[in-house]
Amino acid sequence: MVAVTFGTSSEEYHLLVDAASSNTWVMSSECETDACKTHSTFGKEDSTSLTVSDQTFSITYGTGQVNGTVATDDVHVGDLSASLTFGLGIGVSSDFTSYPMDGILGLGRGDSTSNAIEAPSLMDLLSTKSLIKAKLFGLHLSRTSDGDNDGELNFGAPDTERYSGDLNYMSVIENEDGFWEIPLDDAGVDDKTLGSKGRSAIIDSGTSWLMMPEGDAVALHKLIPGYTQSGETFTVPCTSKQAVQLTFGGVVYNVSTADYIGGKLSNGACSSKIIGRQTFGPHQWLVGDVFLKNVYTVFDLDDSRVGFGVKSEEAVASSTVSSSASATGSPTASGTPSNAPTSTVEEFSGASATPTSLKTCTAGSTSFSNSGSAKLAPTGTTLLTEASTPTGTAVVTAESQQSPSATASPTNKGAAVR
Known part of the structure; x- marks a missing residue:
């Protein structure tokens, strides 16, 4: 999972990094299902810059389903920020009750599912605004048994x-x-x-x-x-x-x-x-x-x-x-x-972020926890939940575990999210 913040809110929301879906959503403060009662929710009372439309969305996963309204606000992932159109999950199925994430960060190549969120993805926005050198992301997943909890998500360039x-x-x-x-x-x-x-x-x-x-x-x-x-x-x-x-x-x-x-x-x-x-x-x-x-x-x-x-x-x-x-x-x-x-x-010849002594990159650094967590599968599969629980919690930067860094400038071409 990766920690993100929305709009003017300082609260972190832990989203599952999903390479199979382009849709991003977070549990809404208007959600009254059991799943939302055990997670952080987001709504107008949390961010003054949030705008909610009349458009609705509905996504069915192999295990679990979510529907709600489409909204727009700035999303902050590490040092990167973009105005993103995403979903506010109002009807979140009970399958999500035991999952550690508050929503999904969609990094897929594009969804053809009907009733999905029809808007540019986060990767589209970062590329269009030239916040990243290349339209790619790199992923390092750690395992519980290693005890490192050092998962890393890199935007724009791999961490060599x-x-x-x-x-x-x-x-x-x-x-x-x-x-x-x-x-x-x-x-x-x-x-x-x-x-x-x-x-x-x-x-x-x-x-x-x-x-x-x-x-x-x-x-x-x-x-x-x-x-x-x-x-x-x-x-x-x-x-x-x-x-x-x-x-x-x-x-x-x-x-x-x-x-x-x-x-x-x-x-x-x-x-x-x-x-x-x-x-x-x-x-x-x-x-x-x-x-x-x-x-x-x-x-x-x-x-x-x-x-x-x-x-x-x-x-x-x-x-x-x-x-x-x-x-x-x-x-x-x-x-x-x-x-x-x-x-x-x-060999990748583009820009790469430079790790600090804590192996955290200077541009867009945030941590996420992945080891032992339950995962969503694409539509047509059934989730098999691991018996273990996530180790650690998502952290935005190595320097601060509470709030994200400033928005990356267009010159920061390789941003890492840890």
Whole structure:
């Protein structure tokens, strides 16, 4: 989640960073449902600059639904500010009662859903006003077990200190839903591959899990000794050491056991966060935080592509991404170029924010908590709630945890939100 403020209000609202949706909304002070009673709400009494229209909106997620009125006000995210049209959630379903967020910060490529909010997204506004150098955002997710709670959201340029080597870019597969969907080369466990072809992955920061059609999930778990299946869910031995692997753009990325092995169950086994559920098409996987915690991810709207950066030696099998790879081929785990026409591997040459001693960038710095929190999935999926609770709370800057910094000037081209 990321902490934002609206208009003249000084109160922070914690919004879930959702790469699968472009709609932003926050719970309204007019909301009387149980969900709103346990969260921070926003309304005219909180900001003198808020304007509320007669337009309504309605969004249905895999788990949960929200409807309400459309409003406009300045939104402040770290050092960045823009006049944003967003939703005030009046009818918020009970599904949100146990979720830690007060709303959604939509960073998707564009929604085609009817009754959604028809207005420029935050990324559109930041780019149009030249507050960021490039229309992209980078995402670093931390995990609870590491104890760092140092998640980071970068606008306009990636934080090059968050990854080693170069970014491995894959072109987005065009789709009507505006998803960040990219080709999935293959998957496997400890270098034993499934040999799957024709799969794609919808990259979604708003989903905690790794979801795929049941047949693919069974095949993947068969490579983990001691697994069991019960419908769409699986268990694995808590002591499993095998690394699950996903291959994108010719690079094999490891998924840590810390991310795909869940809590211990009454039978002594641990739940698997790899779920056998077809969320969309028969060859589409929904790739959420289980994978994203292992890489630094860049969502590039200008060039319609997704890039992965290797966080450490553990995040990629055998080798890091080679800086000498060509634009039409990308390295395999052994560093040998393979034919991957939909991907490029390159070093980002644009501006990047400079971290301080607290690893906080000077432009647009704010923190967000992601580890262990419940996540929303796109329409057509069902949320599976993690047993753990979020660690820490969202913080606007390293210097102050109460109020955002001043609005970024147009010269601040790389803004980081931590």
